[in-house]
Amino acid sequence: MTVQLTLEELRFDENGLIPAIVQDAVSKTVLTLAYMNKESLKMSFETKETWFWSRSRQELWHKGETSGNTQRIVSISCDCDGDALVVQVVPNGPACHTGAYSCFAGEMLGTSEERQSTTESDRFAILGELEQLIAAREAERPEGSYTTYLFEKGVDKILKKVGEEAAEVIIAAKNRSAEELRYEASDLIFHLLVLLREQKLPLDEVLTELQRRR
Known part of the structure; x- marks a missing residue:
């Protein structure tokens, strides 16, 4: 696992959280957006699998602990301001609770003409x-x-x-x-x-x- 940051460089919000964009390291697809705190980030470093902070349950959660759909971490990097993370992973199964590969599996925004032009x-x-x-x-x-x-x-x-x-x-x-x-x-x-x-x-x-x- 390649780590391109130190904990001291990061800027957590008033709730002690930082957004983490999870991306498939192979296909480059964005899988989900979750939140980490210092403890979940530390657990992610130690286990080389993604751990997050659940804002709804107010607790740590290990991605795939119950479903088996774990995410092996390849790299973690932060943006220029140190207030957001990109976590590249090799997923073992779907990332979304719906069973979809990505939480962003819906229709692309924009007109059909714009999508075709792109x-x-x-x-x-x-x-x-x-x-x-x-x-x-x-x-x-x-x-x-x-x-x-x-x-x-x-x-x-x-x-x-x-x-x-x-x-x-x-x-x-x-x-x-x-x-x-x-x-x-x-x-x-x-x-x-x-x-x-x-x-x-x-x-x-x-x-x-x-x-x-x-």
């Missing part, structure tokens, strides 16, 4: 969206989902599918079929993203490696 500004935005969707499927395991099926079967099944799709890409290329190649390449990319999620390797790290090689 998406079109990045030609690779679909990769980020797909990475987040796969992360949600792993956490929530909705019944009937093909991605759920892959995660439940485990790494051997995922590896088999990556191998099969890679072979089909080769066959499509040998057939000189652009349509077939487009379809099979999409399958390969999808299954590769599932494998990266199963291995807890962020797509960002792959992109960084490509940048380094360039």
Whole structure:
């Protein structure tokens, strides 16, 4: 666990609390907003799992203590004013009490035109969206989902599918079929993203490696 702060640097509010934004370290999805006090932060350091202060119950709570949906901490950092935290975690299941992967799983605000404009500004935005969707499927395991099926079967099944799709890409290329190649390449990319999620390797790290090689 990388810690980029000291307790003395932080500015707790009049109730002794500081907001903590919890983010999936792999997909970069914001999972929830919770509050910590000095004791819960100390427990988070010691156990390397998230502990918070419940404002409704007025007590410490260990995320996942009853549900099993714990969050392993990768890093904790504070903002420039020292009055807010970002906690990057590897979640073991959904973050939300509703069973959703993220507490921010609702509709994006703004008009459909604004949302479309934002998406079109990045030609690779679909990769980020797909990475987040796969992360949600792993956490929530909705019944009937093909991605759920892959995660439940485990790494051997995922590896088999990556191998099969890679072979089909080769066959499509040998057939000189652009349509077939487009379809099979999409399958390969999808299954590769599932494998990266199963291995807890962020797509960002792959992109960084490509940048380094360039």
